[in-house]
Amino acid sequence: MTKIGILTGSLRKAAYSKKVANELANLLPVRMTPVFMEIAQLPLYNADLDDADLVPAWETFRQQLDDVDSLIIVTPEYNRGMTGALKNAFDVGSKRQNHWKNKAALVASSSPGTIGGFGANQQVRQVLVTLNVIPVQRPEVYLGHVNHLFDDQGLMTNPKTIAFLQTAINAFVSLQSRLKTPADKVAAPLMRYEPGRFYIRDEGGIVLAEIIFHDQQNKRIRITDVQVSELLREPETTDQLILRVLRFAQIHQLTIIPDADQARTFVTKHPKYRRWFTLGE
Numbered sequence: 645m646t647k648i649g650i651l652t653g654s655l656r657k658a659a660y661s662k663k664v665a666n667e668l669a670n671l672l673p674v675r676m677t678p679v680f681m682e683i684a685q686l687p688l689y690n691a692d693l694d695d696a697d698l699v700p701a702w703e704t705f706r707q708q709l710d711d712v713d714s715l716i717i718v719t720p721e722y723n724r725g726m727t728g729a730l731k732n733a734f735d736v737g738s739k740r741q742n743h744w745k746n747k748a749a750l751v752a753s754s755s756p757g758t759i760g761g762f763g764a765n766q767q768v769r770q771v772l773v774t775l776n777v778i779p780v781q782r783p784e785v786y787l788g789h790v791n792h793l794f795d796d797q798g799l800m801t802n803p804k805t806i807a808f809l810q811t812a813i814n815a816f817v818s819l820q821s822r823l824k825t826p827a828d829k830v831a832a833p834l835m836r837y838e839p840g841r842f843y844i845r846d847e848g849g850i851v852l853a854e855i856i857f858h859d860q861q862n863k864r865i866r867i868t869d870v871q872v873s874e875l876l877r878e879p880e881t882t883d884q885l886i887l888r889v890l891r892f893a894q895i896h897q898l899t900i901i902p903d904a905d906q907a908r909t910f911v912t913k914h915p916k917y918r919r920w921f922t923l924g925e
């Protein structure tokens with residue numbers, strides 16, 4: 645499994661940049677596991693304390709960086725730059741040895757303003773040069789008017805924005821596979837996401853597999869239908885579809901009502917995922 649470290653520059657609980665990061669994590673292929681990394685607990689970098697080994701949180705963060713293969717970085721903009729918290733995290737991770745190096749990164753910025761945090765995004769890219777992190781060049785991701793992109797449950801609703809973020813994730817996956825080991829290069833059918841559905845289609849646009857789920861409010865979603873063409877491998881494809889919805893639920897802290905036979909079978913087959921499902925409704 646490839647691990648993708650996800651960092652956001654905001655410390656705010658309801659941060660838009662965290663919601664954008666959730667959406668990007670949701671669009672990753674199943675073989676890539678999102679690892680949400682906290683930076684709020686990192687004291688401001690001070691080489692005297694580092695030399696005396698006085699801040700365990702710095703070392704923990706460095707180990708977490710060593711443990712992930714690549715990065716998704718979402719920054720808000722503070723005074724035309726990145727946040728102090730994010731710059732501090734870059735500094736902490738760069739000392740003792742450079743714990744950022746040789747990773748691929750997708751950089752995204754967001755703002756309620758019109759220019760989508762362009763200044764912050766460019767500043768992050770500038771720092772990545774010296775850290776020897778290779779960023780996705782295009783598409784550049786500057787999300788303006790970010791305060792209008794989410795519903796009450798914190799879910800992104802605009803299919804055009806989701807499709808745009810998917811192109812950014814596809815570029816990131818392609819960059820990552822160029823940089824990393826052959827095991828990461830396993831070809832898998834591309835799964836797409838639209839609000840309420842994940843699906844796979846062939847080159848002609850025919851849908852070969854899909855899972856439908858409805859937003860139920862009260863932090864619940866209901867899986868109502870799973871369809872898989874006999875051209876695709878079973879039960880792997882059904883499991884992949886359900887795992888995508890499961891990860892969607894985990895990211896957005898929702899529970900799932902399995903209102904389709906395949907989803908109920910999945911829970912029986914994989915009891916370790918049971919706590920994400922509400923049975924008997």
Ligand SMILES: Cc1cc2nc3c(=O)[nH]c(=O)nc-3n(C[C@H](O)[C@H](O)[C@H](O)COP(=O)(O)O)c2cc1C
Pocket residue numbers: 654655656658659660661662720721722723724725754755756757760761
């Ligand atoms: C100290 C500070 C400086 C800011 N400077 C900018 C700025 O330069 N450009 C901008 O678009 N928004 C700026 N904002 C507004 C932020 O974009 C807005 O608060 C945003 O919601 C913060 O991101 P978050 O929702 O991820 O926490 C600033 C906010 C703060 C607190």
